[in-house]
Amino acid sequence: MRPMPAPDLARLFSPRAVAVAGASTKVDSPGHDYVHSLRVFGFEGPVYPINPRAEEVDGYRAYPSLATVPGDVDLVISCLPASAVLDLVAQCAAKRVPFLHLFTARFSETGDPDAAALERQVLAACVAGGVRLLGPNGLGLYHPAGGIAFRPDLPQECGAVAFLSQSGNNAVEVALRGNARGLRFGKVANYGNGLDLTPAVLLRYLAEDPETAVIGAYVEGVPDGRGLFEALKAAAGHKPVIVHKAGRTVAGARSAASHTAALAGAAELWPVAIRQAGAIEARSQEQLLDLMVGASLLAKPRGRRMAVVGGGGGRSVQSADACEENGFDVVPLPAAVREQVRAKAPQLADWIGNPVDQSILAGSGVSSNGVLELMLASGEYDAAIANVGEDWFLGRPEGDERLKHACSRLAAVCESAPIPVAVVLGATETTDPGYRAVIDAVRDAFIARNIAVYPSVERAAWALGRLAG
Amino acid sequence: MRPMPAPDLARLFSPRAVAVAGASTKVDSPGHDYVHSLRVFGFEGPVYPINPRAEEVDGYRAYPSLATVPGDVDLVISCLPASAVLDLVAQCAAKRVPFLHLFTARFSETGDPDAAALERQVLAACVAGGVRLLGPNGLGLYHPAGGIAFRPDLPQECGAVAFLSQSGNNAVEVALRGNARGLRFGKVANYGNGLDLTPAVLLRYLAEDPETAVIGAYVEGVPDGRGLFEALKAAAGHKPVIVHKAGRTVAGARSAASHTAALAGAAELWPVAIRQAGAIEARSQEQLLDLMVGASLLAKPRGRRMAVVGGGGGRSVQSADACEENGFDVVPLPAAVREQVRAKAPQLADWIGNPVDQSILAGSGVSSNGVLELMLASGEYDAAIANVGEDWFLGRPEGDERLKHACSRLAAVCESAPIPVAVVLGATETTDPGYRAVIDAVRDAFIARNIAVYPSVERAAWALGRLAG
Numbered sequence: 001m002r003p004m005p006a007p008d009l010a011r012l013f014s015p016r017a018v019a020v021a022g023a024s025t026k027v028d029s030p031g032h033d034y035v036h037s038l039r040v041f042g043f044e045g046p047v048y049p050i051n052p053r054a055e056e057v058d059g060y061r062a063y064p065s066l067a068t069v070p071g072d073v074d075l076v077i078s079c080l081p082a083s084a085v086l087d088l089v090a091q092c093a094a095k096r097v098p099f100l101h102l103f104t105a106r107f108s109e110t111g112d113p114d115a116a117a118l119e120r121q122v123l124a125a126c127v128a129g130g131v132r133l134l135g136p137n138g139l140g141l142y143h144p145a146g147g148i149a150f151r152p153d154l155p156q157e158c159g160a161v162a163f164l165s166q167s168g169n170n171a172v173e174v175a176l177r178g179n180a181r182g183l184r185f186g187k188v189a190n191y192g193n194g195l196d197l198t199p200a201v202l203l204r205y206l207a208e209d210p211e212t213a214v215i216g217a218y219v220e221g222v223p224d225g226r227g228l229f230e231a232l233k234a235a236a237g238h239k240p241v242i243v244h245k246a247g248r249t250v251a252g253a254r255s256a257a258s259h260t261a262a263l264a265g266a267a268e269l270w271p272v273a274i275r276q277a278g279a280i281e282a283r284s285q286e287q288l289l290d291l292m293v294g295a296s297l298l299a300k301p302r303g304r305r306m307a308v309v310g311g312g313g314g315r316s317v318q319s320a321d322a323c324e325e326n327g328f329d330v331v332p333l334p335a336a337v338r339e340q341v342r343a344k345a346p347q348l349a350d351w352i353g354n355p356v357d358q359s360i361l362a363g364s365g366v367s368s369n370g371v372l373e374l375m376l377a378s379g380e381y382d383a384a385i386a387n388v389g390e391d392w393f394l395g396r397p398e399g400d401e402r403l404k405h406a407c408s409r410l411a412a413v414c415e416s417a418p419i420p421v422a423v424v425l426g427a428t429e430t431t432d433p434g435y436r437a438v439i440d441a442v443r444d445a446f447i448a449r450n451i452a453v454y455p456s457v458e459r460a461a462w463a464l465g466r467l468a469g
Numbered sequence: 470m471r472p473m474p475a476p477d478l479a480r481l482f483s484p485r486a487v488a489v490a491g492a493s494t495k496v497d498s499p500g501h502d503y504v505h506s507l508r509v510f511g512f513e514g515p516v517y518p519i520n521p522r523a524e525e526v527d528g529y530r531a532y533p534s535l536a537t538v539p540g541d542v543d544l545v546i547s548c549l550p551a552s553a554v555l556d557l558v559a560q561c562a563a564k565r566v567p568f569l570h571l572f573t574a575r576f577s578e579t580g581d582p583d584a585a586a587l588e589r590q591v592l593a594a595c596v597a598g599g600v601r602l603l604g605p606n607g608l609g610l611y612h613p614a615g616g617i618a619f620r621p622d623l624p625q626e627c628g629a630v631a632f633l634s635q636s637g638n639n640a641v642e643v644a645l646r647g648n649a650r651g652l653r654f655g656k657v658a659n660y661g662n663g664l665d666l667t668p669a670v671l672l673r674y675l676a677e678d679p680e681t682a683v684i685g686a687y688v689e690g691v692p693d694g695r696g697l698f699e700a701l702k703a704a705a706g707h708k709p710v711i712v713h714k715a716g717r718t719v720a721g722a723r724s725a726a727s728h729t730a731a732l733a734g735a736a737e738l739w740p741v742a743i744r745q746a747g748a749i750e751a752r753s754q755e756q757l758l759d760l761m762v763g764a765s766l767l768a769k770p771r772g773r774r775m776a777v778v779g780g781g782g783g784r785s786v787q788s789a790d791a792c793e794e795n796g797f798d799v800v801p802l803p804a805a806v807r808e809q810v811r812a813k814a815p816q817l818a819d820w821i822g823n824p825v826d827q828s829i830l831a832g833s834g835v836s837s838n839g840v841l842e843l844m845l846a847s848g849e850y851d852a853a854i855a856n857v858g859e860d861w862f863l864g865r866p867e868g869d870e871r872l873k874h875a876c877s878r879l880a881a882v883c884e885s886a887p888i889p890v891a892v893v894l895g896a897t898e899t900t901d902p903g904y905r906a907v908i909d910a911v912r913d914a915f916i917a918r919n920i921a922v923y924p925s926v927e928r929a930a931w932a933l934g935r936l937a938g
Contacts (some may be wrong), residue, residue, distance in 0.1 A: 002494050028866045038937050110820050153901075167783025168659065169828060177898040220786050251799035251823075252790035255782075258822050258829075284927045286822045313724075316634025317689050318754065320720035330720035351579050353727050355720075359638060360727075391642045397497045427896040427924065429646040431913060432622075444900060455896065458753045 007132065009197075009205040012099045013187045014146040015074030016045045019097075020067055022079030022104075023049030023057045029077040030103055034140075035060060036152050043147030046071055054400055066091040069213035075099045075148075077140060082106045082115065085122055085136070095127025100126065102136035107193060109137055113397045118126045123195045133240060138192025139168040142175060144185060145211070159184020159214035161296050162206045164199050166220045173285060174216070179292050182447040186211045200224060207235035214240050216288055220247040220256040229273050236278035240295035240467075244282040245270045280466050290454065290463040297452040298420035301468040303382035305331045306461075307375040308355035309368040310387035310424075315457065316355035319385060326465030330354055331381065334465060337374045341366060341418050356390055369409045376417050383468070384421040386410055388441055391426070400438045407442040414451045422460040423453045476601065476672040478666075481568045482656045484543030485514045488535055488566075490557055491548030491573075492518030492526040499572055500548040503609075504529060505621050512616030515540055516743035535560040538595060544568045546609060546928040551575045554591050556806075560596025569595065571605035576662060578606055578727060584693060585608065592664045607661025608637040610811050614655060628653020629682035630676045630765050633668050635660060635689045642754060643685070650762050651916040655680045669700035674810070676704035683764045685757055689716040689725040696882060698742050705747035709764035709936075713751040714739045722760070751937050759932040761922065766921040767889035770937040774800045775930075776844040777824035778837040779893075780856035784926065785824035788854060791927045795934030799823055800850065806843045827858055838878045845886050852937070853890040854929050855879055859908055860895070869907045876911040883920045891929040892922045 018038060026032030031051075035058045038047050048071075049057035052064040063069050066076065066088070076097050078088055082104055092100050107119035119136065126133040134140055139150035145158040150168075154175050159181045165171035171190040178185070187209065189202055199219055206212045215235055222228045235241045247256035248270070273283045280295075282288035305330035308319045320330050333341075333354050342349035345364040352360055354375070358368045368386075375381055388410070393403035407425075414421045423446055428439045446453045454460035487507060493500030499713075500520075504527045507516050517540075518526035521533040532538050535545065535557070545566050547557055561569050566842055576588035577657070588605065595602040603609055608619035614627040619637075623644050630652045634640035640659040647654070656678065658671055662733035668688055675681045684704055691697045706905045711878075716725035717739070743750045749764075753756035775797035777788045792799050802823050814833040817829040821829055827837045844850055857879070862872035876894075892915055897908045911937035915922045 046893040086862070088625070153864055155900075167781060167786070169781025169858065169861055170783030172782075172864070176860055176904075177895065180900050182896040192685070218783065246783070246786045246790055249790050249793035251793045252786050254801075255786045255799075255822060255826070256788040257826055258782075258820060258826065284791070284925065286925050286927065310936075312636060312638025313727075314634070314639030314687065314689070314715070315640075317636070317721050317724045318639075319717045321715055321718050322753070324718035324720045332723075333594075351727060353724060355724055357724070357727065389638065392638055392647055395622055395641070423739075425644070426646065426910075429649040431624075431649050431916075435645075436909065438896075440905065447900075456753065456755050458755065 005225065007201065007205065009202070011074040012132070012134065013141060013143045015046065015148070017071055017073045018043065018075045018077065018148070019050055019069055019073045020077045020079065021050045021066065023051045023062060023081070025054050025057055032058060033152060034077050034079065034103070034150070037149040038147060039257065040152040041119050041144055041147045041149050041156060048073065053098040066095055069095070073097050075101065076467035077101045078104045080104055089122060089125040089129060089131060090130045097131060099134065100131050100238065101134040103138070103140060103170050104135070105137035105192070107136050109193060111258065118316070119193070119195065126196055133196035134189065135192045136195065139171060139190040142171070142185065142188035144281040150190065155179035155185070157184045158186065160186050160211060161216070161292060162186050162209070162212040162214065163188045163216040164191065164202050165189070165218040166199070167218060170218050174218070178289055178292060180219070180447070181289055181453065182450060183292055183296055198227065200225060200227040203228070203235045207231070207238050212239065213460055214292060216242045216244070216292045217224035218244045218246065218288065221253070230312065232274065240289055241279040242282055242295060243274050243279050244285065244288040244293040245274065252455060254377065257428040278427040289316060290459050293452050294384065294422070294463040295466045297450055298422060298464070298467065301383035301464060303421055304329050304468065305380060305382045307372065307381040307384040308387070309372045309375070310356070310358050311385070312392060312456040313357050315389060316357045318404070319355045319457045319461070323385070326461040327468070328383070328461065328465060330429060333375070334378045334380045337371070337378050340374050341371065346401060348401060369406065369413055373413055376413070376419065381419060383419055383464050384417065385457060385464070386414070386421055386423050388423060388425045388442070390442070394435050394438070400434070403438060404442055407445060411446055411449050411451055415449060420464065422464060423451055424457045424460050425455070426452050427455040476670065476674065478671070480543040481601070481603065482610060482612045484516070484568065484617070486540055486542045487512065487514065487544045487546065487617070488517040488519055488538055488542045489546045489548065490519045490535065490569040492523070493519045493548070494520070494523050494526055496731065501527060502621055503546050503572070503619070506618040507616060509621040510613060510616045510618050510625065510817070517542065535564055538564070540567050543846065544570060546570045547573045547742040548837060549573055551587060555594060558594040558598060558600060561600045564592070566600060568603065572601040572607070573604070574606035574661070576605050578662060580727065588662070588664065591793050595665055603658065604661045605664065608640060609661040611640070611654065611657035617723040619659065624648035624654070626653045627654050627655065630685070630761060631655050631681040631683065632657045632685045633660065633671050634658070634687040635663065635668070635708070636687060637661070639687050640753065643687070643758065647758055647761060649917060650758055651766055652761055666694060666697065668703040672700035672704045676700070676707050681708065683761060685711045685761045687713045687715065687757065690722070690908055697745055699790050701743065701746035701748050711751055711757055711764060712743045712748050713744065713757040714752065715859060740864060760935060762921050763891070763932040763936045766919055767833050767891060767933070767936065770852035770889055770933060773798050773937065774849060774851045776841065776850040776853040778841045778844070778853070778855050779825070779827050780858040781828040781861060784828050784856050784858060785826045788824045788856060788926045788930070791930035792854070794938070795930040796854070797930065797934060802844070802849045802933060803849045806840070806847050809843050810840065827861070836875070837874065838882055845882070845888065850888060852888055852933050853886065854926060854933070855883070855890055856926060857892060857894045857911070859911070863904050863907070869903070872907060873911055876914060879917050880915055880920055884918060889933065891933055892920055893926045893929050894922050894924070896924040913921035
């Protein structure tokens with residue numbers, strides 16, 4: 001199959017009118033959720049639930065068939081059973097609907113030959129009818145700025161991070177968890193079996209989409225490896241592209257086949273192909289999120305000279321290991337910075353180094369935030385990592401207030417920094433409700449200021465190292 | 470220096486009476502915290518604050534000097550300045566105090582030759598006076614069953630997990646974060662500069678300590694590498710030993726020297742030495758905790774056959790990759806299990822595999838917990854990973870209750886499983902307060918039942934793979 005030219009998918013992600021075939025009045029069902037999500041996300045155009053047995057669905061007037069819908073429709077979302085899809089495609093073609101999304105599943109992924117044959121017929125009918133097809137077996141679209149989402153509880157913040165996912169549950173997890181990390185999503189698509197709108201086609205569109213600044217992709221199997229490679233190359237030439245290629249192992253590929261009917265492809269080729277395309281490889285959802293956070297919230301480091309502050313002695317040693325093992329040069333404190341410290345804390349000036357051990361500074365009148373500012377101003381560093389060291393604060397009287405104050409100061413330093421500064425604040429691994437509340441609160445405050453936060457210094461150093469190229 | 474034979478350290482970790490030199494009435498000070506911690510942890514013997522200018526400290530009668538303390542003292546904790554330590558050692562020797570812990574710092578770690586000379590004098594005085602020395606420059610002891618802790622807010626649960634740490638802030642983090650992961654601590658020591666009670670000496674004691682079932686160790690530098698190796702070998706012959714060796718890099722070693730005056734040692738030798746000793750290496754605090762959780766809460770897998778359930782299709786593919794990449798064989802579903810599934814859900818029996826994709830099962834009357842039970846009963850697996858897939862539950866009506874119900878059922882399955890079952894429940898990466906509360910609640914419920922919980926399937930598979938040996 002030759003790679004198709006990138007189509008104009010603007011009306012896929014930002015349809016002017018949407019019909020939901022198989023819309024349902026039953027609250028706990030996809031046929032209700034797709035309609036309800038349009039309401040929750042403030043979709044501005046007409047919404048047409050298709051249901052021959054209902055007057056309305058979630059407050060929208062229902063229609064017995066697509067043919068009876070009064071206006072033009074840019075997108076039809078199908079929650080119908082697989083057996084009803086060929087008829088729906090015919091109706092879409094008749095009404096000149098440009099985009100059909102099949103949430104409908106149970107096609108080739110089941111391993112059943114009849115289901116696979118039906119899938120081929122569906123694709124042929126779409127091609128013949130001029131209907132572009134997203135899916136089947138995918139949750140479809142999440143584009144908060146366009147008022148559309150595959151689940152009503154997804155984050156409503158809008159941004160410039162695009163994400164393509166073969167898997168639906170992975171798309172939901174990345175959307176929810178990424179949002180909590182500060183990712184603000186633009187165009188997200190879960191393409192499932194990816195029959196027509198393959199990841200390559202979607203990537204080519206996103207590559208030139210002005211709303212999209214960063215692209216993440218979760219791919220299990222690829223029928224057209226060359227096409228995906230070329231699309232990756234095209235996209236990575238315009239903006240950062242992160243690729244999580246799963247189904248790398250024998251067991252993973254077997255599982256992928258039963259999931260979205262995808263051939264996972266030669267595992268050993270993909271890391272090389274991704275790198276050659278100029279994209280960055282993630283090997284887990286965690287790595288994908290860490291890289292997307294970095295690409296979205298941090299400038300690309302211009303070199304390998306790393307400044308590290310905060311945390312006690314153990315954290316300093318661990319930070320140095322993590323930075324050097326990820327290719328950074330933990331450059332000793334410049335002499336000028338040392339003299340600036342000497343002016344305030346003469347007894348510490350010859351002792352402190354890079355990483356800056358916060359426990360040495362305790363009580364000296366010089367804070368690690370203060371030393372970080374001096375290091376940033378020195379021009380001797382290309383990137384920085386600031387350990388919050390929250391466990392230390394929490395053990396002190398008024399620890400909550402001290403922690404909040406230090407984080408607020410650190411956030412201001414990050415905002416005005418001339419180089420990327422990643423903040424390390426642990427996951428909320430405590431059973432103390434008070435500690436939980438304050439750690440969550442300071443993390444949320446960083447995120448609200450668009451600061452990149454990593455749960456460990458190793459993850460921060462790894463992500464910065466990959467992004468530095 | 471020749472390795473010393475393992476001393477009897479029972480009275481170090483479980484002293485019958487404790488004196489705190491440099492005890493303070495000032496609440497936000499170590500001299501107050503050490504006294505207060507003894508109260509908070511219910512220390513049962515006499516507590517003697519030493520402070521010539523106070524009547525009492527935290528409700529305990531204060532004494533002007535160690536000499537004036539009326540009873541025997543097993544442990545003296547020093548918060549005095551370094552300049553006062555030689556005199557304190559003399560007083561300890563005169564009173565036949567067997568153990569002295571120097572929280573006192575600013576010795577050789579400062580890089581100052583005079584401070585290093587004083588440190589050598591302190592050690593010589595201790596050896597001459599028959600006083601065993603913990604520290605200097607360390608937080609000292611946390612042994613909740615003995616009523617002693619280096620911070621009053623540490624967890625009070627008692628258990629059989631021992632931990633040695635060169636770094637104080639790392640010891641605090643491991644104690645707090647490990648507790649939230651279900652680690653219940655026995656004897657924990659932050660030995661700082663480790664002059665006399667080196668990690669080797671401490672390890673030899675813990676190796677034969679009946680209270681200790683699992684040993685973790687965080688080591689930066691080792692003056693006596695051969696001694697540590699022999700102690701690791703002795704300990705690993707008795708119980709699981711996890712070693713996080715930091716200061717592996719040039720920058721890390723430089724940082725370690727300014728932290729606890731330790732030479733970090735030839736980096737490339739330690740992974741080999743740790744493995745040869747029969748211990749398991751961690752390369753970060755996160756890996757250390759993941760391994761300690763596994764060693765503490767999971768039986769060692771007897772082989773490499775892995776069962777995986779739960780989560781949707783993407784999670785299944787990612788799980789298969791993670792398991793195979795960590796040396797497990799993701800054995801296909803046994804025929805007998807497939808037939809048992811067929812009896813309940815004939816249309817799914819030929820579709821589902823291992824990993825068991827929860828989204829395929831939805832609505833079938835067969836749950837992934839149910840399939841897990843069948844797989845466990847088959848005798849065809851050596852270990853299992855159960856993905857909770859919480860993000861899927863949370864999007865449904867009554868998602869909280871459904872999630873709690875499924876987790877409660879899963880916990881019961883884990884408790885009666887004949888092989889180790891690791892649960893995967895994500896970090897609480899959401900900004901929704903309701904989601905936060907329910908995810909924290911179900912994690913706490915697993916932990917309360919002593920079930921090993923990992924934030925990602927990759928971390929679960931990695932830890933199980935290392936523990937399987």
